[in-house]
Structure formats: structure tokens, C-alpha cells
Amino acid sequence: MSASTFTDFTAADARAFVEPPGENDDKYSRGVLGVMTGSAGFPGAAVLGVEGAARTGVGMVRYLGPGRATRLVLQRRPEVVTAGGRVQGWLIGSGMDAALRGDDVTAAIVEALGGGDPAVLDAGALDIVGRATGPVVITPHAGELVTLLAAHGTEVSRGQVTGDPERWAVEAARLLGVTVLLKGHVTHVVGASRAPGGDVVLGACLRVTAPTTELATAGSGDVLAGILGALVATHRERLDAAPSALAELAAAAAVLHGLAGERASAGGPIVALDIAEAVPAAIAALRRG
Numbered sequence: 001m002s003a004s005t006f007t008d009f010t011a012a013d014a015r016a017f018v019e020p021p022g023e024n025d026d027k028y029s030r031g032v033l034g035v036m037t038g039s040a041g042f043p044g045a046a047v048l049g050v051e052g053a054a055r056t057g058v059g060m061v062r063y064l065g066p067g068r069a070t071r072l073v074l075q076r077r078p079e080v081v082t083a084g085g086r087v088q089g090w091l092i093g094s095g096m097d098a099a100l101r102g103d104d105v106t107a108a109i110v111e112a113l114g115g116g117d118p119a120v121l122d123a124g125a126l127d128i129v130g131r132a133t134g135p136v137v138i139t140p141h142a143g144e145l146v147t148l149l150a151a152h153g154t155e156v157s158r159g160q161v162t163g164d165p166e167r168w169a170v171e172a173a174r175l176l177g178v179t180v181l182l183k184g185h186v187t188h189v190v191g192a193s194r195a196p197g198g199d200v201v202l203g204a205c206l207r208v209t210a211p212t213t214e215l216a217t218a219g220s221g222d223v224l225a226g227i228l229g230a231l232v233a234t235h236r237e238r239l240d241a242a243p244s245a246l247a248e249l250a251a252a253a254a255v256l257h258g259l260a261g262e263r264a265s266a267g268g269p270i271v272a273l274d275i276a277e278a279v280p281a282a283i284a285a286l287r288r289g
């Protein structure tokens with residue numbers, strides 16, 4: 001495989017994706033994010049992703065998940081709407097386990113993915129990436145990428161992935177035909193989509209280096225997925241015009257996640273919710289330049 005060249009994607013690059021709403025915007029024109037996350041085992045992931053999305057700025061979040069997770073989400077974020085309806089993008093899979101996912105949940109995900117809207121697929125929805133009819137970005141960590149590659153006939157160890165993340169992020173994008181955000185201290189993003197004939201077209205290869213290692217904490221990735229979901233929903237028109245923007249949106253989400261984590265940490269430890277809560281200040285600082 002030929003080596004791909006990764007370009008550093010920085011805070012200066014991310015500025016283009018944190019513009020405030022326009023004077024004529026309303027909650028719908030701004031973008032609605034549909035969220036299917038959480039499960040009986042991991043209801044907290046739903047709270048973390050929704051908080052990440054809400055704090056990034058989005059017109060509305062529609063949360064569609066199991067009862068307990070729904071109650072927890074509403075307790076924390078009463079703004080969230082729990083009825084179905086039109087969305088500009090989806091966030092699906094955080095806090096789900098593909099092996100335990102009920103048939104009803106799988107059917108609901110497949111229906112959502114069949115609508116052609118852009119989707120962020122995380123954790124327990126990575127196995128159904130092939131059912132999406134719209135642009136997709138997947139957000140695996142190294143272990144999840146190993147499982148995903150194996151399901152597509154490529155055997156690789158976790159050590160091999162962490163030892164050469166550039167290679168395996170590109171390989172996954174090439175194999176699946178979707179944009180890949182491979183998480184880590186350095187997060188690698190590889191843009192990919194399918195041409196009308198079905199051939200995979202590779203796009204930008206972007207690299208985001210985390211400003212703090214305190215991001216390595218439970219639920220941190222769920223917050224990242226929420227941030228990315230919000231950016232996707234609020235940039236739907238840009239994505240429709242140029243699907244290649246999905247890679248930049250993914251990299252911008254990783255930048256925001258890092259800046260928010262650094263701000264929340266201020267040199268000390270953090271919990272995942274701290275990252276989400278620090279996103280508005282991180283965006284304000286980015287806008288100021």
C-alpha cells in the first residue's frame with residue numbers, strides 16, 4: 001500500500017467550522033441532530049453525547065433511545081426532544097454493544113441510515129456501516145477498528161493499529177468507503193466516499209494532536225461523537241455541496257474536543273462531562289482567534 005501523507009489540522013483550520021448562527025436562522029435552519037445512543041448497560045453514554053452536541057451549538061437534538069437513557073438525558077437536558085421527525089444528521093452507536101443490540105434497535109438504525117442523511121457512527125453501530133445511504137464518518141478507537149477490519153476480512157492486532165495508525169485508518173477508509181476518524185493521542189482522519197459506480201474515492205488525510213493526555217478518560221469518546229454530530233447537522237448544506245467537507249468536520253471536532261479538554265483540565269484531571277461543558281468557551285476563544 002502506498003503511504004498517504006497526513007496534514008496537521010489545527011485550531012486555525014477549525015475556526016471555519018464554529019461560526020455563529022445567522023440573523024435569519026431558526027432552530028430548524030440551524031440543523032437538527034438525531035441521536036440514537038445508549039443502552040441498558042451504558043445509559044451514561046447517551047447523556048455524554050447529547051451534552052457534547054448541545055454544548056457545540058445545534059438547532060435541536062432529537063434523542064431516540066431506551067427509556068432509562070431517555071430519562072437521564074431529559075434530566076440533564078430538558079431542551080432535548082424525544083419525538084421522531086426530520087433531522088439534518090445522525091449520531092448513532094455510542095453506548096451500544098453490537099452483540100447485545102435488539103432487533104428493534106437495529107431496524108430503527110437501518111431505517112435512519114436509509115434516509116440519505118449524513119451520519120456519525122460510533123461504538124456499537126460500527127457493524128452496520130454498510131447500510132448507510134448518505135455520507136458516513138465512523139469514530140472507532142484502535143480496538144474497535146480491529147473488530148471492524150476483521151469483519152471485513154482484514155486481520156490485524158491492536159498493537160499493529162496503534163503502531164501504524166496512519167496505515168490502518170487509510171486501509172479502513174479504502175475498505176469501507178466512508179470517512180474514518182481513528183481516535184488516539186493523535187487522531188487520524190481519512191476522508192472517503194463512494195463514486196456513483198461504487199468505487200471508493202479517498203479524500204483528505206488529516207492529523208489532530210491532542211493538547212492534553214487528560215482526554216484519556218471514560219466517556220471522552222462519547223463526548224467527541226456528540227461534538228461531531230452537532231458539527232455535521234449544522235453544516236448540512238456545506239456537506240451537500242461538498243461531501244469531502246466531512247473529513248474537515250471530523251478533524252474540527254477532534255480539535256474542539258482537545259481544546260475543551262485542555263481548558264477543563266487547566267493542568268488537572270477531568271471527567272468526560274467537563275469536556276462537554278468547556279466546549280462553549282473553547283468555541284468562543286476560537287472565534288476570537
Ligand SMILES: NC(=O)C1=CN([C@@H]2O[C@H](COP(=O)(O)OP(=O)(O)OC[C@H]3O[C@@H](n4cnc5c(N)ncnc54)[C@H](O)[C@@H]3O)[C@@H](O)[C@H]2O)[C@@H](O)CC1
Nearest residue numbers: 042043044045093094095096097123124143144218219222
Ligand atoms: N458512561 C458510559 O455509559 C460509557 C459508555 N461507554 C461505551 O461503552 C461501550 C464499550 O466501549 P469500550 O471501548 O470501553 O469497550 P470495548 O469493548 O471496545 O473495549 C474493551 C476492551 O478493553 C479491555 N479491558 C476492559 N477492562 C480493562 C482493564 N481494566 N484493563 C485493560 N483492558 C481492559 C477488554 O478486554 C476489551 O478488549 C461503547 O459503546 C462506549 O460508547 C464508554 O464510552 C465509557 C463510558
Ligand SMILES: Nc1ncnc2c1ncn2[C@@H]1O[C@H](COP(=O)(O)OP(=O)(O)O)[C@@H](O)[C@H]1O
Nearest residue numbers: 141183184185210213215216218219220221222
Ligand atoms: N493518551 C491520550 N491523549 C489524548 N487523548 C486521548 C488519549 N487517549 C485517548 N484519547 C482521546 O480520548 C477519547 C477516548 O475515546 P474512547 O476510546 O472512545 O473512550 P470512551 O469509549 O470511554 O468514550 C478519544 O477522543 C481519544 O482521541
